[in-house]
Structure formats: C-alpha cells, structure tokens
Amino acid sequence: MKILSIDHVSLSFGGLNVLSDVSFDVNQGEIFAIIGPNGAGKTSILNIISGFYRPEKGTVSFNGKDLTHIPADKRAALGMGRTFQNIALYHGMSVLDNIKLGAHSHLNTGLLSALWYWGSAHKEEMQLRRKIEEEIIDFLEIESIRNHPVSALAYGLQKRVELARALAMRPRILLMDEPVAGMNAEETEDMARFILDIKEEYDTTIVLIEHDMKMIMDISDRVLVLNFGQALTQGTPKEVQKHPDVIEAYLGKKK
Amino acid sequence: MHIGDFKETYASDQAVFINATSRFWLGILFVLLLLFPFVAGDYLLFMANLAGITIIGAVGLNILTGFAGLISLGHAAFIGVGGYTAAILSTRFDLPFLLCLPLSGLMAAFFGIIVGGPSLRLKGLYLCIATLAAQLILEFIFVHWESMTGGIRGMNISPPDIFGYVLDNDFKFYFVTLIMVILCVTSARNLFRTRVGRAFIAIRDRDISAELMGINLLRYKTYAFALSSFMAGISGCLWVNFLKTVTPEHFPLLESVRYLAMIIVGGMGSILGSIFGAIFMTIVPEIISTALSSLVHIFPTAMSFLFPLQQVIFGLLIVMFLVFEPHGLAEIWRRIKNYFHLWPFEH
Amino acid sequence: MDIFLQLLASGFLVGGIYALIALGFVLIYKATNIINFATGEFMMIGAYIFYSLMVYLKLSPFIGFPLVIIFAAILGFLVERLILRHMLGQPNISIIMVTIGLSSILLGMAEIIWGSSFRSFPPLFPRKPIILGEIVLRSNLFYGFLMAMAVVAIFLLLFKYAKVGVAMRATANDQIAAFSMGINVKTMFTISWAFGAIAASMGGIIIGNIGGVQPTLGHIGLKIFPIVILGGLDSIIGAVIGGFIVGIVENMAGGYLDPYFHGGVKDLAPFVVLIFILLIKPHGLFGTKEIERL
Numbered sequence: 041m042k043i044l045s046i047d048h049v050s051l052s053f054g055g056l057n058v059l060s061d062v063s064f065d066v067n068q069g070e071i072f073a074i075i076g077p078n079g080a081g082k083t084s085i086l087n088i089i090s091g092f093y094r095p096e097k098g099t100v101s102f103n104g105k106d107l108t109h110i111p112a113d114k115r116a117a118l119g120m121g122r123t124f125q126n127i128a129l130y131h132g133m134s135v136l137d138n139i140k141l142g143a144h145s146h147l148n149t150g151l152l153s154a155l156w157y158w159g160s161a162h163k164e165e166m167q168l169r170r171k172i173e174e175e176i177i178d179f180l181e182i183e184s185i186r187n188h189p190v191s192a193l194a195y196g197l198q199k200r201v202e203l204a205r206a207l208a209m210r211p212r213i214l215l216m217d218e219p220v221a222g223m224n225a226e227e228t229e230d231m232a233r234f235i236l237d238i239k240e241e242y243d244t245t246i247v248l249i250e251h252d253m254k255m256i257m258d259i260s261d262r263v264l265v266l267n268f269g270q271a272l273t274q275g276t277p278k279e280v281q282k283h284p285d286v287i288e289a290y291l292g293k294k295k
Numbered sequence: 296m297h298i299g300d301f302k303e304t305y306a307s308d309q310a311v312f313i314n315a316t317s318r319f320w321l322g323i324l325f326v327l328l329l330l331f332p333f334v335a336g337d338y339l340l341f342m343a344n345l346a347g348i349t350i351i352g353a354v355g356l357n358i359l360t361g362f363a364g365l366i367s368l369g370h371a372a373f374i375g376v377g378g379y380t381a382a383i384l385s386t387r388f389d390l391p392f393l394l395c396l397p398l399s400g401l402m403a404a405f406f407g408i409i410v411g412g413p414s415l416r417l418k419g420l421y422l423c424i425a426t427l428a429a430q431l432i433l434e435f436i437f438v439h440w441e442s443m444t445g446g447i448r449g450m451n452i453s454p455p456d457i458f459g460y461v462l463d464n465d466f467k468f469y470f471v472t473l474i475m476v477i478l479c480v481t482s483a484r485n486l487f488r489t490r491v492g493r494a495f496i497a498i499r500d501r502d503i504s505a506e507l508m509g510i511n512l513l514r515y516k517t518y519a520f521a522l523s524s525f526m527a528g529i530s531g532c533l534w535v536n537f538l539k540t541v542t543p544e545h546f547p548l549l550e551s552v553r554y555l556a557m558i559i560v561g562g563m564g565s566i567l568g569s570i571f572g573a574i575f576m577t578i579v580p581e582i583i584s585t586a587l588s589s590l591v592h593i594f595p596t597a598m599s600f601l602f603p604l605q606q607v608i609f610g611l612l613i614v615m616f617l618v619f620e621p622h623g624l625a626e627i628w629r630r631i632k633n634y635f636h637l638w639p640f641e642h
Numbered sequence: 643m644d645i646f647l648q649l650l651a652s653g654f655l656v657g658g659i660y661a662l663i664a665l666g667f668v669l670i671y672k673a674t675n676i677i678n679f680a681t682g683e684f685m686m687i688g689a690y691i692f693y694s695l696m697v698y699l700k701l702s703p704f705i706g707f708p709l710v711i712i713f714a715a716i717l718g719f720l721v722e723r724l725i726l727r728h729m730l731g732q733p734n735i736s737i738i739m740v741t742i743g744l745s746s747i748l749l750g751m752a753e754i755i756w757g758s759s760f761r762s763f764p765p766l767f768p769r770k771p772i773i774l775g776e777i778v779l780r781s782n783l784f785y786g787f788l789m790a791m792a793v794v795a796i797f798l799l800l801f802k803y804a805k806v807g808v809a810m811r812a813t814a815n816d817q818i819a820a821f822s823m824g825i826n827v828k829t830m831f832t833i834s835w836a837f838g839a840i841a842a843s844m845g846g847i848i849i850g851n852i853g854g855v856q857p858t859l860g861h862i863g864l865k866i867f868p869i870v871i872l873g874g875l876d877s878i879i880g881a882v883i884g885g886f887i888v889g890i891v892e893n894m895a896g897g898y899l900d901p902y903f904h905g906g907v908k909d910l911a912p913f914v915v916l917i918f919i920l921l922i923k924p925h926g927l928f929g930t931k932e933i934e935r936l
Contacts, residue, residue, distance in 0.1 A: 090507045091507070092503065092506070092507060111511075112506050112507055113506045113507075113509055113510055113511045113512070114509075115507075115509075116507065116508055116509030117509055122504075122507050122508075124504060128501050128503075128504035130496055130497050130500040130501060130505075131500055132496045132499065132500050132564060133493065133496055133497075133500075137493055137496075140490070140493060141490070141493045141494070141497055141505075141508055142508060143490075144490050144493070144494060144508055144509045144510055145508070145509030145510075147490045149489045149490050149491060150491070151491055151518050151522070153489075154485060154486050154489040154490070154491040154492065155482040155483075155485055155486055156482070156485065157482075157485035157486075157488060157489065161485070161488075161489045162306075164489075165309070165488060165489060166305055166306055169305040169309065170305060173305070205508075209508065209509070360735070364733075364735055366735050366738060366739065368742070410917065413917070413920045413921040413924075414920045414924065416924075417920070417924050419735060420677060420734070420738070421871075421920060421924055423677075423738060424867045424871060424916070424920075425916070425917065425920055427864065427867060427913075428867070428868075428913040428914075428916045428917055431864070431909075431910065431913050432910060432913055432914065432917075435906055435910045438906070439903050439904065439906065549746070552742060552743075552746050555739060555742065556743070559739060559743075599758070600754055602750075602753070602758075603749070603750040603751070603752075603753035603754045603758070603857070604750060604754065605750070606746045606747070606749050606750030606753070607746070607747050607750030607751055607754070608750075609743070609746050610742075610743040610744060610745070610746030610747030610748075610749075610750065611743070611747055612743070613739060613740070613742065613743030613746070614725060614740055614743040614744060614747065617729070617732075617736050617739060617740050617743070618725060618728045618729065618740070621732065621736060
C-alpha cells in the first residue's frame with residue numbers, strides 16, 4: 041500500500057533546477073532510502089514533502105491525500121516526523137522540552153489555559169510526560185540526559201534526541217536527513233538498530249537520506265538514486281548497486 | 296546542601312519549586328513582601344510600587360523578546376496606550392479601576408496586533424523596525440490627539456477605588472501592585488510549562504524547523520505579541536493610577552530602550568531575570584539622579600546631565616551585558632545558588 | 643500648484659542626502675548582515691566633529707572633511723573591533739540590541755560633550771538661493787545635494803571597480819567563498835564598518851549644514867529605516883531610490899498636512915509609509931528575498 045507518492049515533481053530557484061520531474065512511491069512500513077551525490081536535490085525532496093518548499097510542478101500525496109494546499113505547519117499533525125541534516129534542536133530548552141515540542145501538534149492547550157495552567161493544561165502535560173517517558177525515552181535509552189540542556193550533549197546524543205523529538209510527533213512516516221552523518225561505526229550501528237526498532241514497533245514508514253552505503257544496503261528495503269535533480273534509478277539495494285548509471289555517477293566513466 | 300533529591304511522580308519532578316527548601320524560602324519571601332509596607336518609609340514604598348509596576352512591563356517584554364526572540368522597540372508606547380486608556384476610561388467614562396485594568400491591557404494588545412501584525416509574517420527583524428515605527432507614531436498620537444489625551448499637558452486622574460475603598464496612598468496601592476505582580480509572574484511562568492511557551496522558544500531558536508514541528512508561526516508570534524502588549528497595558532494602567540497623572544513625556548523611545556536594558560541585564564528568557572532587571576533598572580536612574588544632585592554645589596548645571604547620562608549608562612549596560620554576560624543577572628544568581636547547593640563540595 | 647513643485651523639488655534634494663546616509667546603513671548590512679541602529683548617531687557625531695573642527699579649531703572645510711572621514715573610519719573600526727568582534731556567533735537579535743545600546747551611548751555622549759542646545763553651522767556654501775523658474779531652493783540644500791550625490795557616486799564606483807570594493811561585495815555575497823579566495827573576511831568587516839561610518843558622517847555634515855546640529859539629529863537617522871525597508875535592506879540602488887522617495891513623501895506630507903496637525907507630520911510620515919510597505923511588499927522595491935535553507 042502506497043503511503044507517499046511523489047508525482048513528477050520539479051523545483052527550481054531562479055535559474056537553478058534543483059529537481060526535474062522526479063517520481064517515486066513509498067510503501068507503507070518500508071524503509072526507503074534516497075541516495076546521491078551532494079547537491080543532487082535529496083534534502084530538497086524532503087523539504088517539499090514537509091511543505092517547506094513548493095514544487096513548481098507535480099504533486100505530493102500522503103495516504104492518498106494531495107498535500108499541495110496543506111501548509112507546512114499542518115503536515116505534522118498528519119503524521120509526518122522529520123529530522124534534519126544540521127541538527128535543529130532548540131538550544132534554549134532541555135532534552136525533555138525538546139522532545140515534548142515534537143508532540144506540539146497533538147496537544148490542545150491554548151493561550152488562556154496555558155496561563156492558568158492548573159486544570160486542563162496540567163493534565164495534558166502529565167499525560168504527555170508519561171507517554172514520552174514510557175515510549176520514547178526508555179526506547180532510545182536517553183534517561184540519563186533528559187534534563188540536560190541540549191547544547192551540552194555530544195553530537196551522537198544530539199542526533200538521538202532529534203530522533204526522539206521526531207518520534208514524539210507520532211509519525212506515520214519518518215523523514216530522516218542523514219541520521220548517521222559524522223558518526224563512528226558503533227554509533228551508526230546503534231542508530232540503525234533504533235531505526236529498525238521503530239519500524240517494527242510502531243509500523244512507521246521511514247524515508248531516509250544517507251551517504252553511508254553500508255548502512256543503506258543493510259537496512260533499506262528500496263533505494264532511489266538522485267543525480268543533478270533527476271531520478272537515476274530505483275529498486276532494491278542490490279539492483280541499484282549493480283546499475284551502470286549509478287556506478288558511473290559515483291565512480292566515473294570507465295575509460 | 297540538599298542530597299537524596301529524587302522524585303516519585305512526574306508532577307513533582309516538573310514542579311516549579313522543586314523541593315521543600317525552595318518552597319520554604321518562597322514562603323519567607325512572601326511573608327516579607329507582605330510585611331514590607333508596614334516597616335518601609337515613604338521613599339522605599341514609592342520605589343517598591345514603581346518596581347512592581349515595572350516588573351509587569353518587563354515580564355511582558357521578556358516573553359516577546361527574551362523567549363520568543365522578537366525585539367520590540369515600542370514597549371514604552373504600548374505601556375502608554377494602557378496608561379492613556381486607563382486615564383480616559385476613568386475620567387470620561389467613570390469606569391471602575393478593576394474594569395480599567397483588563398480593558399487597558401486589551402487596548403494595548405489591540406494596538407500591538409495592528410502595528411505588529413503585518414510584520415509578524417516576516418523575520419523578527421522587520422517586527423523590530425515596525426515596533427520602532429509604532430513607538431514614533433504612538434508618541435505623535437499622544438501629543439497631537441489633544442481632545443482625547445490632553446496633548447502635552449496630559450491628564451490627571453483621581454485616585455482609583457476598589458468597590459468604594461479608595462487607594463489614596465502608596466501603602467494601599469502597594470497591595471494591589473503586589474497582587475498584580477504575583478498574578479503576572481505566575482501566569483508567565485505557567486506559560487513555559489506548556490506547549491505554548493515551548494513554541495515561543497522554538498520560534499526564537501529555529502523558526503523554520505519549528506514550523507515543520509507543527510507550530511503555526513503567525514499564530515504563535517501573534518500570541519507572544521498580544522500577551523506582551525497586554526501586560527504592557529496593565530503596567531501602564533497601574534502606572535497611571537499610581538502617579539495619578541499621565542503625559543506623553545513618560546513614554547519616549549528612551550523608555551523602550553530602558554525596558555530592553557532591563558531584560559538584557561536581568562536575563563533574557565528568564566522570568567526571574569525580568570524581576571531582577573526591572574528592580575535594577577528602577578534603581579539605576581535613582582542612583583544617577585541622586586549622584587548628580589549631590590554634585591550640584593560643585594557643578595550647578597549637573598542635573599542637566601541627567602537625561603544624557605541615563606542614555607549613556609543604559610546603553611553601556613546593554614552592551615556590557617550582551618558582550619560579557621549575555622544571560623544576565625539571572626545567570627549570576629544561578630551560579631551563586633549552585634555554589635551553595637553543592638557547598639561544601641566543589642562539583 | 644507651485645507649492646507642489648516646490649515641495650517636490652526640495653524633497654528630492656533632501657532625499658538625495660538621505661540616500662547617502664542610507665548607503666552607510668546598507669554598506670554595513672550587505673557586508674556583515676548587521677542592522678546598525680546607530681547609523682543616525684554616526685551621522686550626528688560626524689556633524690558635531692565637523693562643527694567643532696570648524697568653530698573651535700577654526701579649520702577650513704577642506705581640512706575638516708578629510709579629518710571627519712578619518713575620524714569616522716576610526717569610529718567604525720573601533721565599534722567593529724571592540725564590540726562586535728566579541729559578538730561573533732551570537733544570535734542576530736543580540737547583535738541588533740548591541741547596536742541599539744551603542745546608539746544610546748553615542749546619543750548620550752554627544753549631549754554631554756556638546757550640550758543639548760542647537761548649534762548652527764557656519765555656512766559652507768554661497769548663500770544665494772538657487773532659483774529654477776518658480777522654485778526657490780536653499781543653497782545649502784542644493785549644494786549639499788550635489789555633494790551627497792558626488793559621495794554616493796564615489797562609493798558606487800569604488801564598489802564596482804576598486805579591489806577593496808569588489809572584495810566587500812564578495813564577502814557580502816558569500817563569506818566562506820570569499821574566505822577561500824584569500825579575502826580576509828575579518829578585515830572586510832572592519833572596512834565595511836569604517837565605510838558605513840564615513841558615509842553616514844558625510845551625510846551628517848551635509849544635513850547639519852542645512853538645519854544645524856543638536857543631539858536629536860540622530861533621530862533623523864531613524865528615517866533610515868523607512869528608506870531601507872522601502873528600497874530593500876541589501877540593495878544599494880534601493881537605498882538611493884528609497885532616499886529620494888522618502889524625502890519627497892515627507893516633504894509633501896509636511897507641506898500639505900502640517901496645518902491640520904499643528905506640525906510634526908513631516909517626521910511621522912515616513913513611518914506611516916513604512917507600515918504600509920511592510921504590509922504590501924516587505925522586501926522593498928529592490929531587496930532580495932532570502933531563500934532559507936533547512
């Protein structure tokens with residue numbers, strides 16, 4: 041069952057063509073990887089799905105629903121979680137608050153009930169805290185740092201907190217932009233394990249941009265290769281690995 | 296120091312006053328605040344009222360600038376809107392004080408949204424410039440709309456009363472100020488225990504990713520602005536009812552700068568910082584004034600330096616704190632507290 | 643009808659002078675991305691220094707001008723080195739607030755040093771008003787305009803052709819690329835501040851010559867904001883054209899509406915315009931909307 045459809049999407053900034061006629065589908069519950077050289081347009085695709093960029097042509101459908109007229113801030117409530125290439129944690133808040141922020145679109149407290157607090161706001165906050173502790177903090181093994189300011193954390197832990205925050209969004213689909221960038225082998229293994237656990241535990245679909253080929257080949261179900269804003273090919277990791285265009289894009293032409 | 300500090304429920308883990316010690320000290324503080332007017336002289340009582348009224352304004356500005364990251368150069372003008380509204384409602388329409396309070400706040404919030412509204416869609420920088428424009432436009436209105444505001448001469452109002460009980464001296468007014476400060480500080484603190492407060496901070500830190508987390512930027516920026524202006528309006532109403540007069544001179548651009556200095560010196564993004572900053576920046580002009588008047592027999596024209604010296608000192612405070620101690624007095628306080636929490640250990 | 647042309651003409655001239663001051667703002671913004679709230683105060687200090695040189699030291703304007711240029715450059719240099727250097731990496735709003743604090747310091751110091759009373763400049767230009775048909779133009783306005791335009795032209799040429807100008811443009815465009823090309827970015831920052839201060843000071847001298855100096859001259863500097871918002875924060879052309887438009891609009895508003903409001907409309911009008919621009923076209927006529935990266 042298709043959960044996400046990208047249909048002939050094109051995007052350009054001024055004269056620069058970022059994406060040209062890209063189409064692909066993502067099936068419910070699979071891990072779908074997008075790979076390609078830097079500047080190929082991978083992050084731009086995620087940004088279009090998130091609603092941050094507007095494509096000039098083409099449509100994005102989520103769960104059968106056309107997203108074209110849905111603004112970025114409403115897409116979170118639909119179940120789209122997101123992590124970012126350059127960690128986008130909020131340095132003014134602790135780990136716990138950052139995670140709670142992920143759940144924003146699923147909460148109901150308004151301005152007045154927030155000012156009064158005791159009553160519905162307090163109840164909501166307590167429920168939220170319980171849910172996060174039991175489902176996310178335990179799951180991602182970050183109990184010891186929950187009250188730390190995020191700026192004090194090591195890079196690997198920050199990435200994990202970002203993942204925790206994305207999980208708090210109760211995502212049906214999780215868009216991850218280079219989740220293991222800059223990590224060593226052990227941290228990469230940990231992150232890969234978490235991603236697989238998330239998929240199994242919550243039946244979340246994962247769309248993943250990465251450069252770490254080993255990890256991609258290990259955990260993805262299907263792969264899309266982008267180059268210069270165009271889709272080169274897609275298929276299972278094994279198929280993509282053998283594709284001559286892909287080899288050429290990464291290694292160059294055989295002389 | 297305290298040790299063995301573990302919590303068994305999430306509620307107690309997230310409480311604002313997290314252990315018995317801090318609740319004890321809070322209680323002591325409250326009792327002291329209640330006893331203060333009975334022992335304080337006239338001057339101190341006056342200053343205490345002034346500080347309290349200023350705290351409310353400072354908390355409002357901190358919510359907007361310190362927490363939500365939107366600089367406002369028009370805070371004094373919105374305080375003025377609250378003040379003039381209170382004066383007009385009380386003298387022309389004979390509305391009771393308790394009604395004037397929220398109405399002044401609402402009027403200020405209304406003006407705030409009109410002026411800030413269009414630029415809330417853009418980066419905070421544009422809001423900053425729009426608030427500057429608001430400050431200047433409102434100053435103009437205060438001076439020139441003479442039929443409503445009394446122009447340069449301003450307006451006088453009679454002492455406020457609450458259900459017949461007239462607040463005709465600083466002692467009585469103190470308790471009103473105290474209650475308003477407690478209400479204001481408590482609700483502001485509450486805000487940051489909920490998703491609304493977190494949204495403000497997210498907007499300040501990284502507004503783009505905040506949007507993708509589901510935060511409607513326009514709505515929350517409007518909340519921040521409306522709330523900040525509302526508190527400014529309340530502060531203005533209290534100010535006018537305390538001084539029993541209002542003139543355009545009370546709300547110049549320099550006053551907006553003084554409020555910015557308050558939250559910078561006190562600590563941006565900290566409610567406690569707003570309190571520290573407000574008290575500090577209420578005392579500083581007094582110190583300058585006293586220092587200058589004591590020099591008058593050596594330099595007869597010393598008092599003419601009052602205004603420019605204030606400008607220099609406010610500016611210096613802003614620059615010095617931003618460069619050397621960007622988290623303000625609240626941070627210094629935090630370091631002191633931590634030292635005592637851990638004493639006699641170092642770490 | 644002839645009041646219309648009169649207002650138009652004098653508004654145009656004063657606008658040209660505003661353009662110079664706005665240029666001082668845009669130079670700094672383009673190169674360093676910093677909103678300099680102290681632009682008006684740079685302007686005012688330039689006027690006061692020049693006044694002091696002329697009146698107290700009895701120097702001739704030909705010596706006075708270069709001295710003010712040097713002084714302004716030093717001022718810009720000091721501000722950048724002593725204060726802003728320490729703020730690298732801090733969030734934008736903190737840096738903006740530092741310039742707000744700076745403007746307050748300069749404003750206060752000017753009043754302390756020179757007092758709050760109005761001082762009128764010794765005349766720089768021949769007194770005879772310029773008469774074009776029915777329009778009478780004050781000579782200091784007219785020649786001041788020419789001078790401002792000359793300085794603007796020099797800056798524009800400098801930017802386009804001189805090595806330092808090209809380096810500044812490169813730094814403004816892309817700091818990291820400029821850095822890798824061997825441009826010393828930190829020096830560029832300092833130079834931009836120096837140039838910005840110079841442009842503002844020159845404008846200050848010219849304005850001071852027209853209307854005299856007092857500490858509130860800095861408030862004229864607040865008009866920068868309507869100008870650069872109208873023109874676009876990062877556009878030099880925008881600063882110039884915005885300057886002209888604001889000069890004309892405020893003159894017209896003042897001329898026609900002042901009688902109804904007992905004065906003060908002239909200074910207010912640009913800010914009302916500002917609010918409207920923010921509503922309709924917030925990036926101004928020539929500003930570029932930055933494409934944010936995520």
